[in-house]
Amino acid sequence: MAAYGLYTHIASNKTRSMLLLAGLFLLIYVMVFAGALIGEVVVNSNGSVAYYINAATRDLIKALPFATIGAVLWIVIAYFGHQKMIDSITGSESVTRQEQPRLYNLLENLCISRGIPMPKLKVMDSDALNAFATGLNPRQYSVTVTTGLLRALNDDEMEAVLGHELTHIRNGDVQLMVVAVIIAGVVGFAAELFFRIFINSGFRFGGSPSRSSSSSDNNKGSGGGAVIVIIIAVALIALAWALSLVVRFALSRSRELLADAGSVELTKNPDAMISALRKIENRGELPGATSAVMEMCIDNPREGFADLFATHPSVDSRVAALVKFAGGHDPGRMALPSDTDAAEVSNGTETPPLPPRSGPWSNGKSLAGSAQEPLRGPWSRHA
Incomplete structure:
Protein backbone atom coordinates (compact mmCIF):
# COMPACT_ATOMS: atom_id res chain seq x y z
CA MET A 1 0.00 0.00 0.00
CA ALA A 2 1.39 3.40 -1.04
CA ALA A 3 2.14 5.91 1.71
CA TYR A 4 0.75 9.44 1.49
CA GLY A 5 1.65 12.00 4.14
CA LEU A 6 3.77 11.80 7.29
CA TYR A 7 1.64 9.45 9.38
CA THR A 8 1.04 6.89 6.64
CA HIS A 9 4.77 6.92 5.92
CA ILE A 10 5.40 6.22 9.62
CA ALA A 11 2.91 3.33 9.62
CA SER A 12 4.37 1.89 6.41
CA ASN A 13 7.89 2.21 7.79
CA LYS A 14 6.88 0.36 10.97
CA THR A 15 5.60 -2.57 8.93
CA ARG A 16 8.81 -2.77 6.91
CA SER A 17 10.87 -2.41 10.07
CA MET A 18 9.14 -5.32 11.79
CA LEU A 19 9.84 -7.50 8.74
CA LEU A 20 13.49 -6.46 8.80
CA LEU A 21 13.67 -7.17 12.52
CA ALA A 22 12.20 -10.65 11.96
CA GLY A 23 14.85 -11.22 9.29
CA LEU A 24 17.51 -10.10 11.74
CA PHE A 25 16.26 -12.64 14.26
CA LEU A 26 16.45 -15.39 11.61
CA LEU A 27 20.15 -14.64 11.18
CA ILE A 28 20.70 -16.12 14.64
CA TYR A 29 19.47 -19.46 13.30
CA VAL A 30 21.80 -19.12 10.30
CA MET A 31 24.69 -18.72 12.75
CA VAL A 32 23.53 -21.80 14.68
CA PHE A 33 23.39 -23.82 11.44
CA ALA A 34 26.89 -22.68 10.47
CA GLY A 35 28.14 -23.65 13.92
CA ALA A 36 26.49 -27.06 13.55
CA LEU A 37 28.30 -27.59 10.23
CA ILE A 38 31.64 -26.84 11.84
CA GLY A 39 30.79 -29.08 14.79
CA GLU A 40 29.95 -32.00 12.52
CA VAL A 41 33.27 -31.63 10.70
CA VAL A 42 35.11 -31.62 14.03
CA VAL A 43 33.36 -34.84 15.08
CA ASN A 44 33.75 -36.58 11.71
CA SER A 45 36.10 -35.14 9.10
CA ASN A 46 35.54 -37.92 6.50
CA GLY A 47 31.89 -37.20 5.63
CA SER A 48 30.34 -36.05 2.38
CA VAL A 49 28.76 -32.62 1.86
CA ALA A 50 25.26 -34.11 1.87
CA TYR A 51 26.00 -35.96 5.09
CA TYR A 52 27.20 -32.81 6.86
CA ILE A 53 24.22 -30.74 5.71
CA ASN A 54 21.73 -33.37 6.82
CA ALA A 55 23.45 -33.81 10.18
CA ALA A 56 23.67 -30.04 10.73
CA THR A 57 19.98 -29.66 9.88
CA ARG A 58 19.09 -32.21 12.55
CA ASP A 59 21.34 -30.36 15.00
CA LEU A 60 19.63 -27.07 14.13
CA ILE A 61 16.16 -28.47 14.80
CA LYS A 62 17.32 -29.74 18.20
CA ALA A 63 19.01 -26.42 19.02
CA LEU A 64 16.15 -24.14 17.91
CA PRO A 65 14.45 -23.93 21.34
CA PHE A 66 17.74 -23.23 23.11
CA ALA A 67 18.82 -20.60 20.56
CA THR A 68 15.45 -18.88 20.84
CA ILE A 69 15.48 -18.91 24.64
CA GLY A 70 19.05 -17.60 24.67
CA ALA A 71 18.22 -14.73 22.30
CA VAL A 72 15.09 -13.79 24.26
CA LEU A 73 17.04 -13.93 27.54
CA TRP A 74 19.68 -11.63 26.05
CA ILE A 75 16.96 -9.16 25.04
CA VAL A 76 15.42 -9.28 28.52
CA ILE A 77 18.79 -8.54 30.14
CA ALA A 78 19.30 -5.61 27.78
CA TYR A 79 15.73 -4.44 28.44
CA PHE A 80 16.56 -3.77 32.06
CA GLY A 81 20.23 -2.85 31.75
CA HIS A 82 20.78 -1.11 28.42
CA GLN A 83 20.34 2.43 29.80
CA LYS A 84 22.96 1.88 32.50
CA MET A 85 25.34 0.53 29.86
CA ILE A 86 24.76 3.56 27.62
CA ASP A 87 25.21 5.98 30.52
CA SER A 88 28.45 4.29 31.55
CA ILE A 89 29.78 4.48 27.99
CA THR A 90 28.80 8.11 27.37
CA GLY A 91 29.08 9.47 30.91
CA SER A 92 25.68 11.16 30.58
CA GLU A 93 23.88 12.26 33.74
CA SER A 94 20.28 13.21 34.49
CA VAL A 95 19.59 16.90 35.00
CA THR A 96 16.73 18.79 36.65
CA ARG A 97 14.92 22.00 35.78
CA GLN A 98 17.10 23.87 38.29
CA GLU A 99 20.31 22.58 36.67
CA GLN A 100 19.27 23.12 33.04
CA PRO A 101 16.24 25.46 33.01
CA ARG A 102 16.58 26.43 29.34
CA LEU A 103 16.82 22.85 28.08
CA TYR A 104 14.21 21.50 30.49
CA ASN A 105 11.65 24.16 29.57
CA LEU A 106 12.10 23.62 25.83
CA LEU A 107 11.53 19.88 26.18
CA GLU A 108 8.63 20.30 28.58
CA ASN A 109 6.86 22.76 26.29
CA LEU A 110 7.11 20.36 23.36
CA CYS A 111 5.73 17.50 25.46
CA ILE A 112 2.82 19.60 26.77
CA SER A 113 1.92 20.83 23.29
CA ARG A 114 1.40 17.25 22.06
CA GLY A 115 0.40 15.50 25.27
CA ILE A 116 3.61 13.46 25.30
CA PRO A 117 4.90 12.08 28.63
CA MET A 118 8.05 13.94 29.67
CA PRO A 119 11.14 11.75 29.17
CA LYS A 120 14.18 12.00 31.41
CA LEU A 121 16.64 14.67 30.38
CA LYS A 122 20.36 13.84 30.36
CA VAL A 123 23.47 15.85 29.51
CA MET A 124 26.77 14.42 28.29
CA ASP A 125 29.95 16.44 28.88
CA SER A 126 31.45 16.54 25.38
CA ASP A 127 32.42 19.17 22.82
CA ALA A 128 30.80 17.03 20.12
CA LEU A 129 27.49 18.30 18.73
CA ASN A 130 25.01 15.46 19.06
CA ALA A 131 21.91 14.14 20.80
CA PHE A 132 20.09 10.83 21.07
CA ALA A 133 17.02 9.21 22.62
CA THR A 134 16.91 5.85 24.40
CA GLY A 135 14.50 3.67 26.34
CA LEU A 136 12.24 0.66 25.87
CA ASN A 137 9.21 1.85 27.85
CA PRO A 138 7.77 5.16 29.17
CA ARG A 139 9.64 4.78 32.48
CA GLN A 140 12.96 4.46 30.67
CA TYR A 141 12.60 7.05 27.90
CA SER A 142 15.34 9.68 27.99
CA VAL A 143 16.78 12.35 25.74
CA THR A 144 20.51 13.07 25.97
CA VAL A 145 22.30 16.12 24.55
CA THR A 146 25.96 17.09 24.67
CA THR A 147 27.27 20.24 26.32
CA GLY A 148 28.79 21.18 22.97
CA LEU A 149 25.33 21.15 21.40
CA LEU A 150 23.97 23.33 24.21
CA ARG A 151 26.65 25.93 23.51
CA ALA A 152 26.32 25.86 19.72
CA LEU A 153 22.55 26.00 19.15
CA ASN A 154 20.07 28.77 19.85
CA ASP A 155 16.67 28.06 21.36
CA ASP A 156 14.86 27.45 18.06
CA GLU A 157 17.54 25.03 16.86
CA MET A 158 17.68 23.22 20.20
CA GLU A 159 13.90 22.90 20.17
CA ALA A 160 14.12 21.34 16.70
CA VAL A 161 16.69 18.79 17.90
CA LEU A 162 14.54 17.92 20.92
CA GLY A 163 11.55 17.55 18.58
CA HIS A 164 13.61 15.16 16.45
CA GLU A 165 14.40 12.98 19.47
CA LEU A 166 10.81 13.11 20.76
CA THR A 167 9.65 11.91 17.34
CA HIS A 168 11.93 8.90 17.67
CA ILE A 169 10.18 8.12 20.95
CA ARG A 170 6.68 8.75 19.54
CA ASN A 171 7.34 6.55 16.50
CA GLY A 172 8.73 3.66 18.55
CA ASP A 173 12.14 4.04 16.93
CA VAL A 174 14.11 3.85 20.17
CA GLN A 175 12.66 0.46 21.13
CA LEU A 176 13.20 -0.96 17.66
CA MET A 177 16.78 0.28 17.38
CA VAL A 178 17.74 -0.99 20.83
CA VAL A 179 16.34 -4.46 20.03
CA ALA A 180 17.97 -4.43 16.58
CA VAL A 181 21.34 -3.50 18.05
CA ILE A 182 20.98 -6.25 20.66
CA ILE A 183 20.15 -8.95 18.11
CA ALA A 184 22.80 -7.73 15.68
CA GLY A 185 25.22 -7.73 18.61
CA VAL A 186 24.49 -11.43 19.18
CA VAL A 187 25.18 -12.16 15.51
CA GLY A 188 28.37 -10.10 15.54
CA PHE A 189 29.60 -11.65 18.78
CA ALA A 190 28.95 -15.18 17.50
CA ALA A 191 30.69 -14.41 14.19
CA GLU A 192 33.76 -13.06 15.95
CA LEU A 193 33.78 -16.04 18.33
CA PHE A 194 33.60 -18.54 15.45
CA PHE A 195 36.39 -16.84 13.52
CA ARG A 196 38.64 -16.59 16.60
CA ILE A 197 38.15 -20.26 17.40
CA PHE A 198 38.69 -21.22 13.76
CA ILE A 199 41.92 -19.21 13.47
CA ASN A 200 43.41 -19.96 16.88
CA SER A 201 42.62 -23.68 16.95
CA GLY A 202 44.76 -24.46 13.92
CA PHE A 203 41.89 -26.46 12.43
CA ARG A 204 43.14 -29.25 10.17
CA PHE A 205 41.23 -31.55 7.89
CA GLY A 206 41.68 -35.25 7.31
CA GLY A 207 41.45 -36.42 10.92
CA SER A 208 40.23 -39.91 11.64
CA PRO A 209 36.50 -40.31 12.11
CA SER A 210 35.17 -40.68 15.62
CA ARG A 211 31.68 -41.73 14.61
CA SER A 212 30.50 -45.31 14.57
CA SER A 213 31.90 -47.69 11.97
CA SER A 214 28.61 -47.68 10.06
CA SER A 215 28.79 -43.90 9.62
CA SER A 216 32.37 -44.18 8.45
CA ASP A 217 31.48 -46.86 5.94
CA ASN A 218 28.62 -44.79 4.54
CA ASN A 219 30.94 -41.83 3.95
CA LYS A 220 34.11 -43.63 2.95
CA GLY A 221 36.14 -41.84 0.35
CA SER A 222 34.32 -38.55 0.90
CA GLY A 223 36.85 -36.77 3.08
CA GLY A 224 37.01 -33.81 0.69
CA GLY A 225 33.51 -32.80 1.75
CA ALA A 226 34.86 -31.39 5.02
CA VAL A 227 36.77 -28.64 3.20
CA ILE A 228 33.71 -27.63 1.18
CA VAL A 229 31.48 -27.62 4.26
CA ILE A 230 33.92 -25.46 6.23
CA ILE A 231 33.96 -22.97 3.35
CA ILE A 232 30.14 -22.98 3.32
CA ALA A 233 30.02 -22.43 7.09
CA VAL A 234 32.49 -19.53 6.96
CA ALA A 235 30.53 -17.98 4.07
CA LEU A 236 27.26 -18.28 6.03
CA ILE A 237 28.80 -16.65 9.10
CA ALA A 238 30.23 -13.79 7.03
CA LEU A 239 26.92 -13.38 5.18
CA ALA A 240 24.91 -13.32 8.42
CA TRP A 241 27.24 -10.69 9.90
CA ALA A 242 27.05 -8.54 6.76
CA ARG A 253 18.45 5.53 7.63
CA SER A 254 14.69 5.56 7.01
CA ARG A 255 13.89 6.67 10.54
CA GLU A 256 16.14 9.72 10.55
CA LEU A 257 14.24 11.31 7.66
CA LEU A 258 10.91 10.69 9.39
CA ALA A 259 12.26 12.11 12.66
CA ASP A 260 13.35 15.29 10.84
CA ALA A 261 9.85 15.61 9.40
CA GLY A 262 8.33 14.90 12.80
CA SER A 263 10.39 17.68 14.35
CA VAL A 264 9.04 20.15 11.81
CA GLU A 265 5.52 18.92 12.53
CA LEU A 266 6.09 19.58 16.24
CA THR A 267 7.84 22.95 16.00
CA LYS A 268 6.39 24.33 12.72
CA ASN A 269 9.90 25.62 12.00
CA PRO A 270 11.75 23.82 9.17
CA ASP A 271 14.51 26.44 9.06
CA ALA A 272 15.46 25.70 12.67
CA MET A 273 15.82 21.98 11.91
CA ILE A 274 17.90 22.75 8.82
CA SER A 275 20.23 25.17 10.61
CA ALA A 276 20.65 22.70 13.50
CA LEU A 277 21.64 19.95 11.05
CA ARG A 278 24.10 22.27 9.31
CA LYS A 279 25.75 23.17 12.61
CA ILE A 280 25.89 19.54 13.74
CA GLU A 281 27.20 18.31 10.37
CA ASN A 282 30.48 16.35 10.79
CA ARG A 283 30.85 17.57 14.38
CA GLY A 284 28.98 14.78 16.16
CA GLU A 285 31.59 12.07 16.77
CA LEU A 286 31.34 11.08 20.45
CA PRO A 287 34.75 10.08 21.86
CA GLY A 288 34.73 6.53 23.15
CA ALA A 289 31.15 5.83 22.02
CA THR A 290 30.41 2.46 20.45
CA SER A 291 28.88 2.09 17.00
CA ALA A 292 25.60 1.08 18.66
CA VAL A 293 25.41 4.41 20.52
CA MET A 294 26.36 6.41 17.43
CA GLU A 295 23.55 4.75 15.47
CA MET A 296 21.03 6.27 17.87
CA CYS A 297 22.44 9.80 17.56
CA ILE A 298 20.95 12.58 15.44
CA ASP A 299 24.11 12.45 13.31
CA ASN A 300 26.64 9.66 12.83
CA PRO A 301 29.42 11.28 10.81
CA ARG A 302 31.27 9.16 8.29
CA GLU A 303 33.84 10.18 5.69
CA GLY A 304 35.44 8.58 2.65
CA PHE A 305 35.20 4.79 2.42
CA ALA A 306 33.40 4.59 5.79
CA ASP A 307 30.48 6.49 4.26
CA LEU A 308 29.55 3.28 2.41
CA PHE A 309 28.56 1.89 5.82
CA ALA A 310 26.82 5.03 7.12
CA THR A 311 23.79 4.43 9.29
CA HIS A 312 22.36 7.90 8.62
CA PRO A 313 21.47 9.70 5.40
CA SER A 314 23.85 12.52 4.59
CA VAL A 315 23.01 15.94 6.00
CA ASP A 316 22.75 17.23 2.43
CA SER A 317 20.00 14.71 1.61
CA ARG A 318 18.16 15.41 4.86
CA VAL A 319 18.28 19.14 4.28
CA ALA A 320 17.17 18.69 0.67
CA ALA A 321 14.12 16.73 1.88
CA LEU A 322 13.21 19.48 4.35
CA VAL A 323 13.59 22.14 1.67
CA LYS A 324 11.47 20.18 -0.80
CA PHE A 325 8.70 18.94 1.46
CA ALA A 326 8.68 21.41 4.37
CA GLY A 327 9.51 24.63 2.55
CA GLY A 328 12.72 25.31 4.47
CA HIS A 329 15.74 27.31 3.33
CA ASP A 330 19.23 25.88 3.13
CA PRO A 331 22.08 28.28 4.09
CA GLY A 332 24.71 25.75 3.03
CA ARG A 333 27.46 24.32 5.16
CA MET A 334 28.25 26.41 8.18
CA ALA A 335 31.14 27.42 10.39
CA LEU A 336 30.35 27.63 14.06
CA PRO A 337 30.62 30.74 16.24
CA SER A 338 33.28 30.76 18.91
CA ASP A 339 32.50 29.11 22.22
CA THR A 340 32.03 32.52 23.83
CA ASP A 341 29.47 33.61 21.24
CA ALA A 342 27.77 30.22 21.38
CA ALA A 343 27.43 30.49 25.15
CA GLU A 344 25.75 33.87 24.72
CA VAL A 345 23.40 32.38 22.13
CA SER A 346 22.37 29.69 24.58
CA ASN A 347 20.65 32.39 26.63
CA GLY A 348 18.52 33.67 23.77
CA THR A 349 17.23 32.91 20.30
CA GLU A 350 19.32 35.34 18.26
CA THR A 351 22.00 33.89 16.00
CA PRO A 352 25.26 35.89 16.15
CA PRO A 353 27.14 36.99 13.02
CA LEU A 354 28.98 34.03 11.56
CA PRO A 355 32.79 34.10 11.26
CA PRO A 356 34.59 33.73 7.92
CA ARG A 357 34.60 30.32 6.36
CA SER A 358 37.45 28.04 7.19
CA GLY A 359 38.60 24.67 5.97
CA PRO A 360 37.72 23.20 2.56
CA TRP A 361 34.85 25.68 1.99
CA SER A 362 36.93 28.80 2.59
CA ASN A 363 36.51 31.56 0.01
CA GLY A 364 37.51 34.60 2.02
CA LYS A 365 33.91 35.61 2.70
CA SER A 366 31.62 35.06 5.64
CA LEU A 367 29.02 32.36 5.34
CA ALA A 368 26.34 34.98 4.94
CA GLY A 369 28.13 36.53 1.97
CA SER A 370 30.38 39.55 1.66
CA ALA A 371 30.49 42.29 4.27
CA GLN A 372 28.37 44.53 2.04
CA GLU A 373 25.63 41.99 1.49
CA PRO A 374 22.69 41.90 3.93
CA LEU A 375 21.82 38.64 5.64
CA ARG A 376 19.04 36.80 3.85
CA GLY A 377 16.75 33.83 4.38
CA PRO A 378 16.42 32.16 7.77
CA TRP A 379 19.58 33.92 9.02
CA SER A 380 18.23 37.46 8.49
CA ARG A 381 17.74 39.70 11.49
CA HIS A 382 14.20 40.71 12.24
CA ALA A 383 13.53 44.41 12.46
Missing part, protein backbone atom coordinates in the same frame (compact mmCIF):
# COMPACT_ATOMS: atom_id res chain seq x y z
CA LEU A 243 23.26 -8.81 6.55
CA SER A 244 22.92 -7.84 10.22
CA LEU A 245 24.78 -4.61 9.41
CA VAL A 246 22.63 -3.98 6.33
CA VAL A 247 19.43 -4.41 8.36
CA ARG A 248 20.67 -2.02 11.03
CA PHE A 249 21.57 0.54 8.37
CA ALA A 250 18.18 0.18 6.67
CA LEU A 251 16.32 0.65 9.95
CA SER A 252 18.31 3.72 10.98
